[in-house]
Amino acid sequence: MATENNKGIKYPNKSDILQKIRKVTDNTKKTTIKSIIDSFLTMVKTKHT
Amino acid sequence: MRAVITGTDFLKDTDGSFKAIETNTNIGMDVAVNDYIDTTSFTNFVLDNSFTEIHLIYTSANVSITDIPLVEGALPFSNFLSQSICEPNEIAFVKHKLDDSSMTIPFIEDSDNKLIIRLAYDTTALLDDTYARDNWGFLKLMYDNSPNSIPKCYINDTEFGIDSIGETLRDNGNHPNYAVKKRITPTDNKIYPILYKLNTIEDLNNLKSSLEIDEYIQEYIYNTDELIDNKTFHYRSVDLIYSDLNSLNLFVYEKTNILPITTNGDFDDNNKIQIWDRPRYVSKVFNGTTDISVKLDADESTILVMSDDTTKTANNLIVTDSVKSIILQDNISFLISDEWSGSFSNICENFNITSSVVVEKDTFNYFGEICNLTLVNGSKFSDVPHGRVFKVIERPISSSVETLVVQSNYSQLKVNDTLILIDIETNTIETSLIQTIEYSFESLQAYRINIEESDVFLSMEETKNQSKYAILTHNYNYDCRIVSCDVGGDVQSYGCNSGTIDFPYPCGAADLGCYRYAGPYGYPPPYACYSFGVYSCNSTGGTTWGNYCNGNKPSDKKLKKNIKYSHTLARGFKIYTFEFIDEFITAQKDVSNDDYSGKWQGVLAQDLLDTEYENCVILREDGYFEVDYTKLNLEFKKI
Numbered sequence: 107m108a109t110e111n112n113k114g115i116k117y118p119n120k121s122d123i124l125q126k127i128r129k130v131t132d133n134t135k136k137t138t139i140k141s142i143i144d145s146f147l148t149m150v151k152t153k154h155t
Numbered sequence: 156m157r158a159v160i161t162g163t164d165f166l167k168d169t170d171g172s173f174k175a176i177e178t179n180t181n182i183g184m185d186v187a188v189n190d191y192i193d194t195t196s197f198t199n200f201v202l203d204n205s206f207t208e209i210h211l212i213y214t215s216a217n218v219s220i221t222d223i224p225l226v227e228g229a230l231p232f233s234n235f236l237s238q239s240i241c242e243p244n245e246i247a248f249v250k251h252k253l254d255d256s257s258m259t260i261p262f263i264e265d266s267d268n269k270l271i272i273r274l275a276y277d278t279t280a281l282l283d284d285t286y287a288r289d290n291w292g293f294l295k296l297m298y299d300n301s302p303n304s305i306p307k308c309y310i311n312d313t314e315f316g317i318d319s320i321g322e323t324l325r326d327n328g329n330h331p332n333y334a335v336k337k338r339i340t341p342t343d344n345k346i347y348p349i350l351y352k353l354n355t356i357e358d359l360n361n362l363k364s365s366l367e368i369d370e371y372i373q374e375y376i377y378n379t380d381e382l383i384d385n386k387t388f389h390y391r392s393v394d395l396i397y398s399d400l401n402s403l404n405l406f407v408y409e410k411t412n413i414l415p416i417t418t419n420g421d422f423d424d425n426n427k428i429q430i431w432d433r434p435r436y437v438s439k440v441f442n443g444t445t446d447i448s449v450k451l452d453a454d455e456s457t458i459l460v461m462s463d464d465t466t467k468t469a470n471n472l473i474v475t476d477s478v479k480s481i482i483l484q485d486n487i488s489f490l491i492s493d494e495w496s497g498s499f500s501n502i503c504e505n506f507n508i509t510s511s512v513v514v515e516k517d518t519f520n521y522f523g524e525i526c527n528l529t530l531v532n533g534s535k536f537s538d539v540p541h542g543r544v545f546k547v548i549e550r551p552i553s554s555s556v557e558t559l560v561v562q563s564n565y566s567q568l569k570v571n572d573t574l575i576l577i578d579i580e581t582n583t584i585e586t587s588l589i590q591t592i593e594y595s596f597e598s599l600q601a602y603r604i605n606i607e608e609s610d611v612f613l614s615m616e617e618t619k620n621q622s623k624y625a626i627l628t629h630n631y632n633y634d635c636r637i638v639s640c641d642v643g644g645d646v647q648s649y650g651c652n653s654g655t656i657d658f659p660y661p662c663g664a665a666d667l668g669c670y671r672y673a674g675p676y677g678y679p680p681p682y683a684c685y686s687f688g689v690y691s692c693n694s695t696g697g698t699t700w701g702n703y704c705n706g707n708k709p710s711d712k713k714l715k716k717n718i719k720y721s722h723t724l725a726r727g728f729k730i731y732t733f734e735f736i737d738e739f740i741t742a743q744k745d746v747s748n749d750d751y752s753g754k755w756q757g758v759l760a761q762d763l764l765d766t767e768y769e770n771c772v773i774l775r776e777d778g779y780f781e782v783d784y785t786k787l788n789l790e791f792k793k794i
Contacts (some may be wrong), residue, residue: 109281109759113419113678114414114421114432114434114596116527116593116594116595117414118591118592118593119594120592120594121384122517122594123413123434123595123596125386125412125438126383126384126386126411127410127411127412128388129186129191129406129408129409129482130390130407130409135173135390135407136404138173139165139173140394140404141400142165142304143402144402146175146178146293146296146298149296149299149508150282150400151400
């Protein structure tokens with residue numbers, strides 16, 4: 107989009123420019139992520155032992 | 156048992172699969188861990204392993220909030236371990252705080268009854284050095300195990316080489332589709348990842364051939380299927396990796412990018428995303444707190460009113476220039492602190508317009524937040540978040556209301572705040588309400604400006620076809636906070652953030668006492684004491700001391716009751732009102748005849764532990780904490 111030189115869009119609320127963090131409570135997501143991490147750790151173990 | 160805490164980042168692709176981006180050690184805990192960690196699971200893990208000691212190896216970066224404060228009142232991880240895990244289970248807790256720059260860790264002998272948790276970076280550790288520091292090591296291992304577990308990559312290297320991008324470019328519409336990243340972390344977040352919208356294979360090949368030896372290309376996953384507040388986000392899994400590379404998940408969170416999505420990305424002629432549009436696509440655009448720690452006074456759009464009533468932009472301002480400046484109140488207006496306030500009516504009647512000289516000016520390439528104000532009178536002003544202006548507030552006292560003038564950073568301003576302006580045609584004070592505030596991310600030059608004697612200069616409105624009002628602006632970095640007065644002399648020294656300098660202080664009396672000038676207008680006491688802060692001198696030859704001003708004061712949470720959160724100072728710590736417990740009040744009366752009854756305002760010592768103000772906390776012989784309010788530069792007061 108065309109914006110002024112060196113300037114971004116102006117936002118009406120402070121919250122528009124702040125990051126948000128949200129806890130993941132979905133166990134399916136958590137399990138999927140954990141399985142990827144565990145397989146990474148298994149690979150590390152395999153490679154270095 | 157030795158353990159390390161890792162933070163592994165994922166993006167969820169448009170097909171629903173999770174793609175690992177990187178793993179990190181030496182992480183900051185930027186959530187309120189007590190709300191995120193499953194205390195029961197963690198406790199069971201500790202009890203199942205019969206640990207009697209938990210050691211935590213960390214730096215200040217690991218326990219404080221990183222980047223932009225995300226969670227009000229985030230509890231340091233060390234406090235969580237101490238209060239939620241160790242104390243209830245009678246487990247000893249030992250902290251090993253290292254210098255932030257530490258690359259290795261002290262040796263702590265391992266044994267079955269010890270859980271030694273490491274947050275701090277250790278260059279000799281496998282995960283840290285081979286897979287966290289080196290993105291190629293992580294990506295290659297993941298790719299060899301399961302190519303789809305990471306985004307498609309191009310790494311040109313004999314040992315870690317990957318080329319999974321192929322001949323079909325990712326289609327993200329009018330948004331970036333590829334990123335150039337650095338192999339070794341940490342990288343310069345202001346530059347990397349560099350985001351492109353590649354349209355043809357030729358574009359891709361050109362980008363491949365332009366890579367530096369330590370750069371690689373990764374497809375940019377842009378997924379708007381799930382949004383938080385209209386912002387894209389990534390996942391971070393925080394895990395305790397222990398013993399023989401087993402994992403205990405502590406929590407998983409989603410962290411957004413900074414700006415909301417829009418229809419299109421903003422690209423330059425090389426199809427690279429513009430710097431001001433990066434916060435929409437990445438979560439880090441600053442390097443930790445370093446980039447936002449410099450407090451700037453003005454930006455390139457700031458127009459200063461000169462002493463001859465001409466104007467000059469901040470970028471054209473030079474040292475020795477003479478600017479129009481304001482003395483708000485008697486002879487102390489050039490010494491103003493965060494806590495300063497003055498009577499509005501008194502200021503309106505007694506302010507003086509004077510000239511000050513630009514004695515220092517530092518220029519910075521600024522990228523970050525800009526606050527844009529529109530006032531009810533039509534005037535527009537904009538500045539960096541720490542640009543300091545003056546606003547009018549009303550504060551109840553007894554049965555009436557006093558109208559005060561206080562300072563405020565731009566970032567603290569709110570709609571309907573009343574700002575103090577000067578009508579430069581009539582040289583009179585006027586006020587106007589803030590009608591709207593808009594926030595933007597911009598890339599521009601910004602400045603630290605020091606003027607003397609007065610610290611208050613005038614910034615012209617940035618309103619089209621109108622040049623009537625200027626806003627009172629106080630230079631931030633040269634705000635002076637310490638004065639040592641030489642009784643009997645007319646020259647004092649005061650310390651500014653930029654160092655201690657001597658300055659002729661116009662007290663105008665031979666025999667001078669000095670007292671702290673801070674807090675509500677209407678000194679002397681109860682704001683009279685020798686301490687850090689802003690001082691004024693009087694001609695009575697003495698100083699009146701308040702009973703409870705600064706110095707070391709009991710501030711242990713355990714000694715207080717009816718604790719109520721009041722507000723958070725710009726410096727980052729919280730102010731509470733509270734009463735002391737009856738046992739303590741009685742004991743203090745017996746020991747020192749000090750009266751701690753009634754309601755008080757101050758900090759909780761425990762809040763300051765593991766923060767940059769930790770050196771203000773003293774552990775008393777009786778086991779309770781007290782706080783050196785002098786060092787903290789804060790008033791401990793009865794209310």
